């Protein structure tokens with residue numbers, strides 16, 4: 001029967017075309033706008049949306065709509081995201097990596113203003129004969145117990161809280177929490193004569209608390225730093241961040257093998273401002289610890305020729321040497337002890353004489 005109605009394919013096609021023309025042009029008159037809308041949603045067809053009588057919408061209408069309102073907007077947002085966030089972040093990371101590639105963790109030992117200030121405060125302590133307090137070593141010593149804190153600060157204050165704040169979970173005041181507690185912010189602005197960063201922000205509880213933490217850390221660094229070496233560096237999140245990439249830089253500390261005297265000596269650890277025991281007890285990769293700031297003091301104080309080296313790639317920039325060690329200890333002992341200033345010596349003498357008497 002079908003063959004009688006449509007003897008040829010072209011006939012069938014003609015009928016379908018006519019039917020579809022009717023549906024697409026006048027369809028909503030037959031099925032109603034509501035049903036036409038549903039049908040078009042379920043089966044988008046080529047039908048003009050400007051025709052008020054059609055039974056469905058041309059697929060290009062919702063397509064344009066989606067491209068315009070969704071994809072277009074998403075691309076604008078993505079563009080904004082790229083220009084405002086991804087590119088600056090990329091620039092920061094590229095600069096960081098370029099810089100880090102060249103000097104590695106020597107940033108800490110040679111460049112960081114906060115490291116320099118702590119170093120100098122420690123020297124003042126030695127000059128004024130303030131006894132050095134060392135972080136206790138050993139497997140469960142203070143050195144080991146303090147180490148995880150830099151990771152906690154890095155993950156919590158540099159990544160987690162800013163992310164949670166961006167997502168609207170934590171208050172706006174916690175968007176920049178590490179900078180809020182960073183003693184470097186206080187120290188470096190004070191060095192420019194600006195005292196604003198010392199002031200506590202009274203209106204906001206979080207800002208007040210974070211500012212108070214910054215001032216406490218800064219105060220501890222100033223006072224505690226006279227007796228403890230590099231007190232803030234031990235919990236510094238930048239040290240943790242740098243240590244993740246420390247193997248990527250050609251700048252490094254190398255102690256390829258133990259010397260026979262290492263087991264009894266330990267002078268390098270004594271000289272190390274971060275009290276790193278691994279430099280004396282280990283060799284190879286383990287000797288270059290995550291806490292190392294590449295300051296080079298262990299190299300200066302190792303009395304054995306060529307055992308520890310500061311290297312840039314294959315180049316040995318500085319090697320331990322017995323001659324250098326002998327000259328060095330005449331001026332300063334490994335733990336940083338130096339001859340106190342003259343008036344400190346004079347002030348100490350009568351007290352010592354009285355005790356002797």
Ligand code: SF4
Nearest residue numbers: 108112115233236239
């Ligand atoms: S550990 Fe932190 S504060 Fe210390 S020198 Fe490195 S970056 Fe500076």
Ligand code: SF4
Nearest residue numbers: 262265266268280302
């Ligand atoms: S100072 Fe030199 S010899 Fe002494 S423990 Fe350190 S690496 Fe070994």
Ligand code: SF4
Nearest residue numbers: 272292293295296298
């Ligand atoms: S291990 Fe050596 S280079 Fe590293 S921080 Fe200690 S003294 Fe400085």
